[in-house]
Amino acid sequence: MIIILKKDAEKSQVDSLLNWLKARHITPNVSAGERETVIGCVGDVAKMDIGLVQALSVVERVQRIQEPYKAANRKFHPMDSVIDCSGVKIGGGNFQVIAGPCSVESIDQMIGIAKSVKASGATMLRGGAFKPRTSPYSFQGLGKQGLDILLEAKKETGLPIVTELMAIEHLPLFNDVDVIQIGARNMQNFDLLKEVGAMTKKPILLKRGMSATLQELLMSAEYIMASGNPNVMLCERGIRTFETATRNTIDLTVIPVLKRLSHLPIVIDPSHSTGYAHLVEPCAMGATAMGADALIIEVHNDPPHALCDGVQSQTPEVFDDTMKRVMAIRPHAWQAK
Numbered sequence: 001m002i003i004i005l006k007k008d009a010e011k012s013q014v015d016s017l018l019n020w021l022k023a024r025h026i027t028p029n030v031s032a033g034e035r036e037t038v039i040g041c042v043g044d045v046a047k048m049d050i051g052l053v054q055a056l057s058v059v060e061r062v063q064r065i066q067e068p069y070k071a072a073n074r075k076f077h078p079m080d081s082v083i084d085c086s087g088v089k090i091g092g093g094n095f096q097v098i099a100g101p102c103s104v105e106s107i108d109q110m111i112g113i114a115k116s117v118k119a120s121g122a123t124m125l126r127g128g129a130f131k132p133r134t135s136p137y138s139f140q141g142l143g144k145q146g147l148d149i150l151l152e153a154k155k156e157t158g159l160p161i162v163t164e165l166m167a168i169e170h171l172p173l174f175n176d177v178d179v180i181q182i183g184a185r186n187m188q189n190f191d192l193l194k195e196v197g198a199m200t201k202k203p204i205l206l207k208r209g210m211s212a213t214l215q216e217l218l219m220s221a222e223y224i225m226a227s228g229n230p231n232v233m234l235c236e237r238g239i240r241t242f243e244t245a246t247r248n249t250i251d252l253t254v255i256p257v258l259k260r261l262s263h264l265p266i267v268i269d270p271s272h273s274t275g276y277a278h279l280v281e282p283c284a285m286g287a288t289a290m291g292a293d294a295l296i297i298e299v300h301n302d303p304p305h306a307l308c309d310g311v312q313s314q315t316p317e318v319f320d321d322t323m324k325r326v327m328a329i330r331p332h333a334w335q336a337k
């Protein structure tokens, strides 16, 4: 349920409305926009008498939200959410590019790549320390040692780091990580979602499952938000279709669709979405033109010898060129009217 307040609503009256809601075990979420102030209500509102709220002098109107996601719903929070990733902002007109290797392999590799992507204009660094691999015989990531290397690269370059959390017991190791990635394979690991919602306020980069609908993606965001962490970003990383020419099928329609449904920032991953390095640049440009709030791109200094996802990794030189082309498009990006 959302309550839209009158423009001239007095603070004291609004406060007493908030207290009235809290006394009924409803959590009010105030979103003060330019045009109107909205109170999103989370909790068991089914039994509430809407007429009672509607009758209050500060209330313009009351609306029930039909969609099963509430906190992630744009009706609940009309303004774009801006997620602060240790000083680097994503959403609400702030555009960022996150770059780095699929996996952390060594200190030299990580620091070398971090310096070069920073020089090209990337504002955040990615790298997997705990890797979700299809085969148990493939490289599983360096684990804690990988996180230590990422932190070294952060110290060296100042770039905030994004890395994947696969198991909640690893969360204490993530204290100095700036953004926690929940990978496609864990998008519906509901216990993990509830834990990252309850145990941390760090930004969460939530990747769309490879066969998840957008409603399922939003419901997964809702798990995190309803558990107490509002700092969620939605990431499209390609879905599985009948097409075999690409690793996955990039679904760029998610940008205008999700922007209408939700206030959360949208991050596009053209690397996992396509699976081939030569497809990353055109898709990064397309995603930028369509209004993505951020891109996350895999870059490796020696793709043929990468321990994971070399085929889709750009070299630092190619990434540099992609950055130039992306940044040239950015001022012309589509915006919702």
Ligand code: PEP
Pocket (backbone or CB within 6 Å): 102, 128, 132, 182, 183, 184, 185, 207, 237, 272
């Ligand atoms: C990754 O970012 O390296 C990764 C494994 O992503 P996804 O969960 O989208 O496959």
Ligand code: MN
Pocket (backbone or CB within 6 Å): 102, 103, 272, 298, 308, 309
């Ligand atoms: Mn990867």
